[in-house]
Amino acid sequence: MTSNQLFIPLMALILLAVVNLIVDPGFFKVTLGTNNAGNPVLSGYLVTILDYGSELAILALGMTLVTAASGGQDISVGATIAIAGSAMLRVLCGSNSRPEALAAPIIVAFLVACLVGMLCGAFNGALVSIFKIQPMIATLILFTAGRSIAAWINNNELPIVPDPKFGYFGGFIPGIPIPTTVFIVLICIIIMALVLKFTNLGLYTQSVGINEKSSRLNGINPTLIKFLAFVILGLCVAVAALIKVSRISTINYSVIAKDIEMDAILAVALGGNSLSGGKFNIWASVIGAYVIQFLTTTLYKFNVQSDALAAYKAVVVILLVFFSAPKVREYISGSTKKIRGRFSRSRKNLLVKDAGKEESK
């Protein structure tokens, strides 16, 4: 099952790599240079993909759990990133939007953002698990209101963080040439792996997603599991918000993490996870996230306008949906069987022909 599921995203990744390799072998060149501040940094398309795919990879972790447990998706993650990011800035800068120094340590701001992210997750989770509202409808509320709430937190001002250290999270730590985001993703993945290993989160989530009634009769509390999935996604949102805000040391309420929810859902789907819940492979989703970033970067490299980007992605989605549809799969497996059958038959015929005398058509 697992290896099977990793097949699709890995194939997509390889396909993209091969296309790039053919068009421009320099695509994979990674160079060590220095940035404006004189620190050593790695640069190249691969580094870009790893760096800018981070937020998506982190969100894919939480989104996979939400999808598996509730059989639906959270479309409010972009908006809640704005909320969590805005709360973070508010704590860092206080009421002054152009402060001389930080109003609070970065760690405090981050913890507040985590709390805010989890609260948003809890709100969505409560609507879905307790009030049994469809996930997409429930999260539509924060999707719609989120960016306004984010603006309201800072009185619609755009605070700028004065401390360059804050920029490390979305950039480089002096002396380390690898983007910090890569480490953040690694930490998130390790934590998630530990949680999945040392708790029953995986088993419970899958069993609730597959058969809620049956899970309840086995003593699992489906309401709690669904709620938990949304809260965990809220935490992922807060980490993503840290990276997003850190990249520019400020915020743009209407643009930050725009449309990221769709990419996160796409990452889950690319990972071969059923969007109607049940069994999941969280690592396939993470690979799916990098596939999306790979695609985006490739398109940029081919000088595709950013406006046109969505259309290209749509093509990928269409192909993906098409090939994962049961009917198509059935057809493909049927026709491969047919081809195989024909092949073996023609070989048999050939043998027969070889054995007998030559016939002309």
Added chain:
Amino acid sequence: MLGAVRLGSVRTDRTALFQKREVRAVENKVLLEMRGIDKIFPGVRALQNVDFKLRSGEIHALMGENGAGKSTLIKVLTGVYAKDGGTIDLDGQKDVKIHSPQDAQKLGISTVYQEITLCPNLTVAENMYIGRGKGVGTNWRKMYSDADKILRKLDIPARASQQLANCSIAVQQMVAIARAVDMDCKVLILDEPTSSLDEQEVEKLFVLMRDLKALGVGIIFVTHFLDQVYEVCDRITVLRDGQLVGEYEIKDLPRVKLVAKMLGKEMDDLSDIKGEQGLYNGDDKDSKVFEAEKLSSNAGIKPFDFYIKKGEVNGFTGLLGSGRSECVRAIFGADRVITGKVKMNGRPVRIRSPLDAMKKGIAYLPEDRKNDGIIGDLSVRDNIILALQVMKGFFKPFTKTQANAFAEEYIKKLNIKTASADTPVKSLSGGNQQKVILARWLLMHPEYLILDEPTRGIDVGTKVDIQKLVLELASGGMSVTFISSETDEMLRTCSRLVVMRDRKVVGELSGEDLTQNKIMSTIAGGE
């Protein structure tokens, strides 16, 4: 509420309705005759040479246990299934062709199902006329006034402009019937219309049914409630295993005989097959492991008292829908418990959820294996360890080695046929799936094991395996409640039976009384 006020005028209205339709109420005129109906599904002969005769102006009960072929027969009649043999004559027309539900409707055969098949978000009138328009354009005002007229004539407490969802289930049911009546139906099929109604609502429905009967409509009434059959029906046709058992006048067939015919056991067929197996013989064999007093749940069972002793096998028996599953669900906390006190080993406990029950050492194998039992996409291993894992706690998962050891142990012990422990459980056969769920609960080493229909849809060999296992467990000191539709099986395993009828406990049998005879007469009750 509306009914009481109107009662006086209704009668005259109704006579008007009689006149509008031609009076067909000539007793004994055969309206519908199905002869030699065959229906074959891959591997199963669902109907075998079945005859069915319906007269105009009668209410005819179609009885039989699950799988007897009732619904297949009705689906053949309504054009859902194509018949593989036989003929259908309707109202003088020989050998009518019914290829689709639309055909059936055109011929005047209407069906009202247990689940309302109307559109709850439309109004009552819209529901009555939907799909019957002749073309574009609807005279809404006329439609509403016509609908109101019919509702008034049938004494249905609803307004035409009301949204259907705002009506009670009974009224929705009646609207469905009104729709059928207005479509000038000759044959009305009511498929378990009363199972979601309360007593008063049932009474109202019966009044409507009798009115229709007076109008000359032939009604086929399918129900599991014996009392209701004897209250409204004129004739009974009994099916068993896809074959016709017979057609009887209601007065010629007392309840006991009806039950016997449905179950296929003649009254004198008294082979008591309870084998000689070692009963549990510990010092505490008379102590009550579980005790319930006035227990009831939101699933609609009447409060009942119940106990089980250590090492005892007992069972709930009764026809389908009599509430036997609901009883054990209440014990396990699967439905919301409304009233009652529960004791485990003499100590009062609270069981409000399945987890509570599991912690107290109660295990429950549900009736509906597919929807309540297995977690289809998960592996056999995960399905086996699930309950024990949940008991152990969220933060203490079994290691892969432990889980595998448990799974392998029970795969061997219960002889589960699976490719490996990693195989998704849904790809196993029904009997093996059942064994997986059984393994899940046995792994927990419960004090009290509840098995609801553990042998349904399972081949004979596995059935016997499970029965033997139950007796073996009991002789080891486990208390087991065993529910089965097959009385044979219950007699073979249980030493005490609680008998249910119409969601009430109506008797308890043990020792000498444990015979087919006695069970049937208790189930039938009445007379």
